[in-house]
Amino acid sequence: MKEKATSFDIAYKAGVSQSTVSRALRNSPLVNEATREKIQAIAKELNYKVDKNASNLRSQQSDTIALLLFADPTNDDSDINPFFLSMLGSITRACAKKGYDLLVSFQQASDDWHADFEDSNKADGLILLGYGDYVDYEEKLIKLLDQGTHFVRWGAEVKNLPLISIGCDNHQGGIEMTEHLIKKGRTKLAFLGSASSHAPEFFDRYKGHCQSLKDNGLVVNQALQFNALYTEEAGYQAACKLIAGGEPFDAICAACDLIAIGAMRALQEHGISIPEQVALVGFDDIAVASFTFPALTTVKQDTQLAGELLVGTLLDLISGEEVKTTLIPPELVIRKSCGNEL
Amino acid sequence: MKEKATSFDIAYKAGVSQSTVSRALRNSPLVNEATREKIQAIAKELNYKVDKNASNLRSQQSDTIALLLFADPTNDDSDINPFFLSMLGSITRACAKKGYDLLVSFQQASDDWHADFEDSNKADGLILLGYGDYVDYEEKLIKLLDQGTHFVRWGAEVKNLPLISIGCDNHQGGIEMTEHLIKKGRTKLAFLGSASSHAPEFFDRYKGHCQSLKDNGLVVNQALQFNALYTEEAGYQAACKLIAGGEPFDAICAACDLIAIGAMRALQEHGISIPEQVALVGFDDIAVASFTFPALTTVKQDTQLAGELLVGTLLDLISGEEVKTTLIPPELVIRKSCGNEL
DNA sequence: CTGAAAGCGCTTACAG
DNA sequence: CTGAAAGCGCTTACAG
Incomplete structure (x- = not known):
């Protein structure tokens, strides 16, 4: 392994001062065109790279x-x-x-x-x-x-x-997923995802969901909301509880796609068809969403x-x-x- | 924003030299126990953090x-x-x-x-x-x-x-995916994935595939290999070509899961059932693989x-x-x- | 166990 | 446009 070249090496080779090398390498307008080109050529030849530790230390920023x-x-x-x-x-x-x-x-x-x-x-x-x-x-x-x-x-x-x-805009997202379901003629919508300030994103989506329900003359049924956090497994569990709960539902809003995918698994295991018996919307639009069966309708975050x-x-x-x-x-x-x- | 504390500030407060501070902070055994504790307490109090640029510059390593x-x-x-x-x-x-x-x-x-x-x-x-x-x-x-x-x-x-x-061990992986298909009674296996030194991983998998074919008394049919690189779309295209080619096949080895997923889409669009008419194996075991329909059998890389x-x-x-x-x-x-x- | 001093390799006033 | 010099904040011989 060769010794690393420093700006002094370049200065020596170029017959200028180290300060000028430093300037030339950063394309300072203070340096004469020809000098700069010469210096940059030498730097390249020596495979010189500015030492970031030194430059950061001096300039007090790290990029x-x-x-x-x-x-x-x-x-x-x-x-x-x-x-x-x-x-x-x-x-x-x-x-x-x-x-x-x-x-x-x-x-x-x-x-x-x-x-x-x-x-x-x-x-x-x-x-x-x-x-x-x-x-x-x-x-x-x-x-x-x-x-x-x-x-x-x-x-x-x-x-x-x-x-x-x-x-x-999670609130707006919650509205859109709910609206879509309502337009499809669904009336008994469940929501899978934590509704508390511990998970503010989910909570906002839930609030949007509730607002959309109200705006469309539907009532918010507490028995159709189940907590779930971030994972496929949590979604699966929540959906199982929803099914076991016995409260009729014809659609599910999942607070994120992973929850939706878990819910999908639960529904399929219980022989409930998607979307015929239950429609399902997720949130995020992760890559997997287009590969589930059926492909998941979801709210995309850009x-x-x-x-x-x-x-x-x-x-x-x-x-x-x-x-x-x-x-x-x-x-x-x-x-x-x-x-x-x- | 407060001024950042330096090791000199700490040295001053602790009534020791800056060298000692430096040593104490790195838990050098050279420093007296009590001195070290005192210094570390002051450092904590001042919310001091070693400047990485300075320490890296000096020690010539960056961690x-x-x-x-x-x-x-x-x-x-x-x-x-x-x-x-x-x-x-x-x-x-x-x-x-x-x-x-x-x-x-x-x-x-x-x-x-x-x-x-x-x-x-x-x-x-x-x-x-x-x-x-x-x-x-x-x-x-x-x-x-x-x-x-x-x-x-x-x-x-x-x-x-x-x-x-x-x-x-891509070669071994290629063998395993192929072996599995053969054990399932498939005899006309296609391979979707580039077979050239431009994509050595895929090539090794293909070679393993061919070897397994031979080891099991099957012939390698060039008409059943189609190039495809890394993407769902490439897999889709390759599978379409495979189908259009007219050469009969009852199984597909995909060089990666994304290719498998693309192939799955092509098969489904052509009304070919998986696994009844065509069995499919992928490679990688990405998260999506367990969510496809049907769930994808694949070779996992740990x-x-x-x-x-x-x-x-x-x-x-x-x-x-x-x-x-x-x-x-x-x-x-x-x-x-x-x-x-x- | 501790301190004074050098120096890592730059950037940047300062002076010309 | 260029150079000499200071200094960023540490670590590490060196000396005691």
Whole structure:
């Protein structure tokens, strides 16, 4: 392994000062055109790369963003919700586009947060992503805020905290999934997903669901709501309870696609046909959704837009610009699980 | 935002020298117990975090690994094969376990590689992951080798290059998927997936497939092999060609699950029943595989083990230990797409 | 066990 | 447009 070249080596070869090399390599307009070209040629020849540790140390910025992905602690961590994996992909791409590197870290909600990333100057800012018990997070978020850490989170808007969030308009999404079912002639709609402030995204979807029910002259039947968190298994369990409960239903709104897929399994095991006997709508539009049988009608969250907004907003925040919490409009993707399209 | 504390601030407060602070914070045995505790308490109180840029610059190591994920350039980059996303997850976890940070970067196969990560001292080593045209990669791999970069790749073993790879035993996997079909009484097996050195993983699976055919007294019918790369769409196209080709077949080996899923769609569109008329096996065992209809029998690659091996091997390599290319044994996961279990 | 000092490789005022 | 010099915040010989 060869010794790594430094800017001094280049300076020596080029017959200029090290300062000039540094400037030339960063395309400073202060450097003479010809000098710059010469220096860059030598740098290339020597396979020189700026030492990031040195340059970051000196300039006190890292051009790196850290992504903290929270896994549901009830989950064994081998399965991350595919929705978040998809977000990870779009965030990575958005960072690359802006010339930032991305440090990825999976966290347990219970962990001591590695908010150190910014404190230790490894990252200029943080993106927080993942479901989890919001109530548990809150104090940590406040701590981050206190420390003056630059961060943006994915999720439901929080009213009384000056948090910058990018999230889906879950309330609107809840309305759309419900509306669609009602238009299909369903009247006894169940909702599978936790309805509490511990899971604000789901709660918002549920509230949208309830509002749509009311707007369409239907009543909210508490006996048709069952809690479930994030997983296929939870969806399966909730659907089993729903079936066992005996309360008649002809449609299910699932708070996320994984829950919908679990519900699908439960329905199939009980010989209940989809969509003939029970129509089903999910939320997220993960890749799997188009491969289930029948293909799942769902509310899509635009992960690409989300990634760009998350990164863009964080960078604005870091550079001291005015930023604000943004809601992304959901989009109903109609497939087969609620009957054929009209 | 408060000023960040430095080790000098702590030294001042503790009434010791900065060197001692540095030692105490790294739990050096050279420091007196009481002194260390005092220093650590002050550090905590001041919310002090070691500046990684400074410490990395000085110690010339970063405790960071970079993961380069290659996207198939023919793909619009919004979809990364879920198999790699799953690998990403397991690698992230393996890094965390070892106390390393992970820098993630998506690359186009055509890009100038950011092998800079190591050159620029941002990472101590690289993990290379992703399908792509191997032939295109080769010269870049050689360049990495020449530079003395520490890296480990996921994929098929390469014979004439001193590359360290971690990969699945694709040949064995090809045998197992084929054997299973033959045991189910199928005799006219098609193979969907590129059979060329441009896609060595697929090629190895194909070779295993052919060998199994021969071992069981069946002939390899070239008319039943169709090229396809990595995607659902490619699988769909290949299956359509297979069907249109007119050569009779009663089973399909798909080189990856996405291809299998595409083939499934083609078969269903043509009114061909699975598994009655045609049995189907995939490769990878992505999460979707258990949600298709019928559920997909497939050859599982153990991503968790893969992640641990990739990270562990890379760290060994960095610390100068002897390392070697390792093959992970595949595992057949039997579901419904080849008929009910015996 | 502790401290004074050098130095990792850059960027950036400052002076010309 | 260019150079000499300071300094980012640590770690690590070196000396005691």
